[in-house]
Amino acid sequence: MKKLFMLMFISASFMWAGGLKPVDNVLYQEECGSCHFAFQPGLLPSRSWEVMMGKLTDHFGVDASLDAPTMQTLLTYMQQNASEKATGYKRSYKMNRSIGRYETPLKISEVAYFRDKHRAIRPAMVNQKEVRSISNCVACHKDAAAGDFHDTFVPNYGVIDD
């Protein structure tokens, strides 16, 4: 009995607020969701967002420039919800933990935790018209906007276990 209590206590202390905090900012949703899925700020640390927002004229090869006040408003929201702040959320905690202190990744898809979770993905699963890029989270995770990445379905391949 004592053991059971201990176990319950331990598992309770590992309860998360949720998988990943969904985007709750209309401006962010519009501005950062116009070209692709609006990646939740909790997927990368502040220092990554700061660097990214400092060079929007060359954002992964495209021009995503914004006027300075809009950029600043967005950055403030991103800093407040970045992975190192949102540690009550499982994915933020794990992303953050797998990024070295001196690393500043600009791609979510290059972080070790992400790569490990996607090790079963073969190029052919990505290089098809329904997906086209590993950054296209919603192509395989239909509930990505809700911060839920557990439900996975790779178009034309189905459920792949990691």
Added chain:
Amino acid sequence: MKRVLIILPLCLASLQAGAFSPQVQGYIQELKAEVKKTDPSFSDFSIERGKEVFTSVHVGKKGEKISCTSCHNANLRDKGENVHTAKMIEPLSPSANPARLTKLKDVQKWLRRNFNDVYNNDGTALQRGDVLYYINAN
């Protein structure tokens, strides 16, 4: 008199179709003034030239061949798909999508970004005016 009153709103309605929003119309005037500075004989923007701006292929910012129609559908009344991210883009034609070309801030933001992606520069006043005429006519 009654007849005139009936006809008047009809005329206004037909004038409205195809007209730019007041904000965007103001921008068109600015662009015209800009072109006249270097070409005093300039009279008006052209849908025909705008079509060329929209459909011609260029080596863009990424060093790859690209055109406006790489993301927007060549048929402006249909949905397009972003060539880089595969995300769907609502039709660009204001007749199919009334929200288009209404907010000047959005129009300027996207012309700046998209000209850079396709032409590797901001686009000249002539190119911007021509392409807005073309989009508006479709």
